[in-house]
Amino acid sequence: xxALTQPRSVAGSPGQSVTISCxxxxxxxxxxxxxxxxxxxxxxxxxxxxxxxxxxxxxGSTRFSGSKSGNTASLTISGLQTGDEADYYCGSFxxxxxxxxxxxxxxxx
Amino acid sequence: EDQLMESGGDxxxxxGSLTLSCSGSGFTFSYYWMSWVRxxxxxxxxxxxxxxxxxxxxxxLDSVKARFTISRDNAKRSLNLEMNNLRxxxxxxxxxxxxxxxATFEIWGRGTVVxxxx
Numbered sequence: 001x002x003a004l005t006q007p008r009s010v011a012g013s014p015g016q017s018v019t020i021s022c023x024x025x026x027x028x029x030x031x032x033x034x035x036x037x038x039x040x041x042x043x044x045x046x047x048x049x050x051x052x053x054x055x056x057x058x059x060g061s062t063r064f065s066g067s068k069s070g071n072t073a074s075l076t077i078s079g080l081q082t083g084d085e086a087d088y089y090c091g092s093f094x095x096x097x098x099x100x101x102x103x104x105x106x107x108x109x
Numbered sequence: 110e111d112q113l114m115e116s117g118g119d120x121x122x123x124x125g126s127l128t129l130s131c132s133g134s135g136f137t138f139s140y141y142w143m144s145w146v147r148x149x150x151x152x153x154x155x156x157x158x159x160x161x162x163x164x165x166x167x168x169x170l171d172s173v174k175a176r177f178t179i180s181r182d183n184a185k186r187s188l189n190l191e192m193n194n195l196r197x198x199x200x201x202x203x204x205x206x207x208x209x210x211x212a213t214f215e216i217w218g219r220g221t222v223v224x225x226x227x
Contacts (some may be wrong), residue, residue: 003153015208024207036213038154045204046146046154051213089154096159098144098170103153 004028004090004101011107017078020104022090024054030071033091037066037075040103043084049088050075082108111135111216113205118221125195129221131188131205136216140161142208145190147201149221156199158190159208172198195225207217 005023012018021035022029029035035053038046048057050066053073065076073090085108090101116128158169158179167179168223178191184196188205199214206214 025158034212036212040154045217046214047217048213048215051215058217070190091154091156091212091214097170098212098214100154100156 005094006088006101008102009105009107011109012077012080013109014080016080017076017105018080020031020075020077020088020090020106021049022073022075022092022100024073024092025071028071028092028094028099029068029073031070032093033068035066035068036075036098037064037073038089038091038096039084039086040089046089059065074075077106080108084108098103111140111209112209113207113216113218114204115203115218115221118160118203120224120226121195123196123225124127125225126191126193127195127223128206129190130193131218133186133188133205133207136207138181138186141204143188144208144214144216145179145188146206146214147199147223148196148204149201154202157203159187161181172191173207192223195223197225199223200225209220 037086038045039049047062053068054066088104145157147157160179180189205218207216209215
């Protein structure tokens with residue numbers, strides 16, 4: 001199972017919005033509404049941001065939102081903050097397990 | 110508060126063996142699928158293996174099949190990963206993760222470091 005495709009990096013200014021894409025195929029993202037997104041700060045464990053394409057975990061920030069169209073999922077971060085600088089990973093269910101994207105580094109300029 | 114804590118990471122020679130453990134607290138361990146996810150130095154996340162609530166189903170990353178074995182002891186709230194015939198490519202931080210819902214990694218441990226080197 002190949003990894004999902006994410007841009008290596010994105011950037012934005014404080015207060016702006018950015019969108020990170022995650023492209024898969026008809027057998028992963030296109031087949032299931034089980035896409036999740038994770039944030040990882042350097043040296044820390046990943047943290048769940050979004051699951052089932054667009055659901056937020058309890059207590060999750062409303063600045064993070066998810067969507068999907070065909071074989072591509074997207075994470076939008078609104079009202080960028082310096083603390084949002086991190087790596088972001090998408091994941092998709094593929095029948096018995098999860099395949100991840102290669103990760104996107106967000107820089108807040 | 111749901112928590113996971115891994116242990117067992119170490120420096121091991123190629124071809125060697127190691128067993129990782131993960132202890133869960135703050136939630137009913139036996140209710141959830143559990144997974145191991147790893148991250149090689151400077152690289153992305155890679156799912157390694159998972160196990161059904163009662164241990165009746167187990168799935169593995171192709172590159173670790175026949176070398177790694179996942180198991181759990183619900184009475185002890187523990188998850189294990191037995192790793193044999195280790196390779197340099199297995200060098201990574203290994204995270205234990207609770208799946209909730211299925212295939213969503215809701216809670217992660219802090220990770221344990223496995224280094225495979227002569």
